[in-house]
Amino acid sequence: MMKRFNFNAATKAMLGAGLLSLMLAGCGSDGSDGEPGKPGPVGTPISKVNTLKSKINSASVDTNGFLTINFSLSDANGAAVFGLKNTDIGAVSFGRVGSEDEIEGLTDVEGQAREIWLSYFNKDKGDGFYTGSSYFQGKNCEDCLTDNQDGTYTLKLNKAIDTLGKYDYKADMVNGIYLGIKTANAANVNLVNNSFFYWQPSSDTTQAKPKPIIADETCQSCHRPGHDGALAMHGGKHVTLESCTFCHTDYNSYMKDDKDENDQVIGSHKFDGSIKGMAHEVHSHAFYNGIFPQSASNCQTCHQPSETLTMADAWKADKDSATCLNCHNSPYAVPSWHWDAENNQILENKQNCVSCHNDPDGARGAERAHYSSNDSAQAAKTRVIFNSMTYDEASKTVTANMTVKHGDTNVTLAQIDSSPYSHGGFTSAIVFNGVVKDDFLVNYQKVGYDHFSEGADGSIDVTFSDSDFKVAEVMGTPEVKVALSSQLHVCFDGKGAVANCKPVADGVIPNSGPYVPSDTVYFNVDGSKVDKTPRVQHAEMTACQQCHTTAIKHRFSNDIDGCASCHNGTRDKKGNGSSNLAYIVHSKHYLYDSSGNGFFKKTDCQTCHGKDGFSLKKIAADAAPVAFGKTEDETEQTLVSPQTAACASCHQPPYGLSETTINHIVTNGGVIGTGHGVAASDYDAQKGQEACATCHTDSQLLEAHSNWSFDH
Structure with a gap:
């Protein structure tokens, strides 16, 4: 009879281990280790990062003209990122430095061929036209990308070099690669990154970026990354x-259809698809359409002087x-003897x-034509200096003394535009006002050319009294700071040199230049100068000048105060609405491009207002009310309290000013x-x-405006 044994759990475990060991020993093991398992991935999966940066580490080209790229991905902290897919490779473009002599018909100055970029991926556009835009896309290849699971990748293109037989691959020249990545994380946030690599394949040495003409940051001062109007072309990957x-090389050109208002083709024209051709074309039309705030003729808006760009x-x-013809392509932009009216083009x-x-x-070439011999450009270099201000209380008369300088030379009275202004007064004037507790005191007062006279040492006196302007009201207000700025036009000879003004019929002066810049200067009533503005600065002019440079409406001031001295809280429109600066600026900054897409939205507060210029806490509780129009019978101004006016300058009906909202404001x-x-x-x-700032804190305002779209 077989005996039965009872084992507890611990005994069973020990026995099981022993039996297992015995069984393994009986397998005839030679004692060597088995194959090691494949290590797990190193880094963070791409689905979990919010920022992506790529770096091309090396590249090679095989004998058949196929490119291989070795690159790495990292997050904002520099840690490795794995998980990129073939379809996330939005674009790979490839080319080299060459000479315009390599392209038939491109060289304009014989023996002085320019250095240009030549693409290795050309596209035939028919009729003898071609472009460099046939770039590689990962969606067209299932196995081109190898993820090494440690943040490094190898990409072997299935697209060979093809220049359409125009020129050859040259390994001894500077070659370059553009890698464009576009993917999304688990939260469906787009991750876009552009990286570049330049090297000489024959020596396998990295090279500096060729043709450094304009920095990306220059474009991005207006085309701000992550905002409306950002450079995000062709699906947002470039x-x-x-x-x-x-891709947009110097030889890019093709025929483009002309369409009428019904989208019907009515003709065609040769289109310059080079980067300079498109940039000049887009910015010229955008300026005249009110989007781009600076004329494309002001070259240095984009071509800024730089010690780092060779x-x-x-x-x-x-x-x-071709660069000239991008802009000088109409009968209005060239001399009449250059234009072929019959064929609507410049004479051959x-x-x-x-x-x-x-x-x-x-x-005169580009620099002289656009700057040194250009009236508009030279007007921007002219400046107004306010030397002194005196007040005679007995006669209630102010005398301001100013010097107008062009370089080191004084501008005379005869060289200042004396013509009448179309809306009354004179084209050239100074602006007189006063500030108390951050607020200007009176509606704008332009003291015109008829009050100007020759002063000492080539200066100009401007004398005016209470009979014509609110002198006593300004000068008699306790703690007032007197504000002076200018609105002057200087006359030129048509070639950038200051000249005497030449009136014609009705006093019109055709050789008058645009507004001369001026800073706002403050004085105490006793004539002593005030070192800095007494006003709270809700924005800095430098923020405006990132896009506007020298072309701000009524260009007469390098500071916000110059604008606000006229567009102040005392000024209304003749009907509904305010002429206050906040109202005017906000109304101008919802901009759409030619396709109807948003370019700039005023709800992006910090673009103009910096860190906290938008803060309601900066508006004092005892600040003056803001004029917002007139009563229906036009006998009285209508006013809005100051913090409320800041909000109402943007929130116009039907957005944000419902009856409920108005009751909420009044309640608070x-x-x-x-x-x-x-x-x-x-x-x-x-x-x-007013208690607006209690709830509408800085952080709450930014959060409330952060997702505001053009569709609202």
Whole structure:
């Protein structure tokens, strides 16, 4: 009879281990280790990162013209990122530095061929036209990308070099690669990155970026990354100027259809698809359509002088007629004797612009035409200096003394535009006002040319009294700081030199230049100068000048105060609405491009207002109310309380000013009516202690505006 044994759990485990060991020993093991398992991935999966950066580490080209790229991906902290897929490779473009002599018909100055970029991926556009835009896309290859699971990748293109037989691959020249990645994380946030690599394949040595003409950051001062109007072309994967240059080479051209208002083709024209051709074309039309705030003729808006860009001055070279013709392509932009009216184009024998317009030997070239011999550019270099201000209380008369300088030379009275202004007064004037507790005191006062006279040492006196202007009201206000700025026009000779003004019929002066810049200067009543502005600065002019440079409406000030001295809280429109600076600026900054897409939205507060210029806490509780129009019978101004006015300058009906919202404002101490303002005579009775900033803190305002779209 077999005996039965009872084992507890621990005994069973020990016995099981022993039996297992015995069984393994009986397998005839030679004692060597088995194959090691494949290590797990190193880094963070791409689905979990919010920022992506790529770096091309090396590249090679095989004998059949196929490119292989070794690159790495990292997150914002530099840690490795794995998990990129073939379809995430949005673009790979490839090319080299070459000479324009390699392209038939491109060289304008014989023997002085320019250095240009040549793409290795050309596209045939028919009729003899071609472009460099046939780039590789990962969606067209299932096995081109190898993820090494440690943040490094190898990409072998299935697309060979094809220049359409125009030129050859050259391993001894500087070659370059553009890698564009576009993917998304688990939260469906787009991750876009453009990276570049330049090297000489024959020696396998890295090279500096060729043709450094304009920095990406220059474009991005207006085309801000992550905002409306950002450079995000062709599906949002090309987000830098440098990426554009790989495809939009100098030889890019093709025929483009002209369409009428019904989208019907009515003709065609040769289109310059080079990066310079498109940039000049887009910015010229965008300026005239009110989107781009600076004329494309102001070259240095984009071609900014730079010590770090070795070719920053290349636009002055006068070797490329195509650049001229990008803008000078209409009867309004060229001399009449250059234009072929019958064929609506520049005469064929005038199309090689640089054969004549070249400095220093020929007619004025790019730099002289746009700057040193250009009236508008030279007007921007003229300046107004307020030397002194005196006040005679007995006669209630102010005398301001100013010097107008062009370089080191004083501008005389005879050289200042004395013509009448179309809306009354004079074209040239100074602006007189006063500030108390951050607020200007009176509606704008332009003291015109008829009050100007010759002063000492080439200066100009401006004398005016209470009989014509609110002198006593300004000068008699306790703690007032007197504000002076200018609105002057200086006359030129048509070639950038200051000249005497030449009136014609009705006093019109055709050789008058644009507004001369001026800073706002403050004085105490006793004539002593005030070192800095007494006003809270809600924005800095430098923020405006990132896009506007020198072309801000009524260009007369290098500071915000110059604008606000006229567009202040005392000024209304003749009907509904305010002429206050906040109202005017906000109304101008919802911009759409030619396709109807948003370019700039005013809800992006910090673009203009910096860190905290938008803060309601900066508006004092005892600040003056803001004029917002007139009553229906036009007998009285209507007013809005100051913090409320800041909000109402943007929130116009039907957005944000419903009856419910108005009641909410009033409940919290604001003064506003259903038609915006309340009659001035009723304002004090309704005035409370505004409490807007209690809830509408800086962080809350930014959060409330962060996702505001053009569709709202």
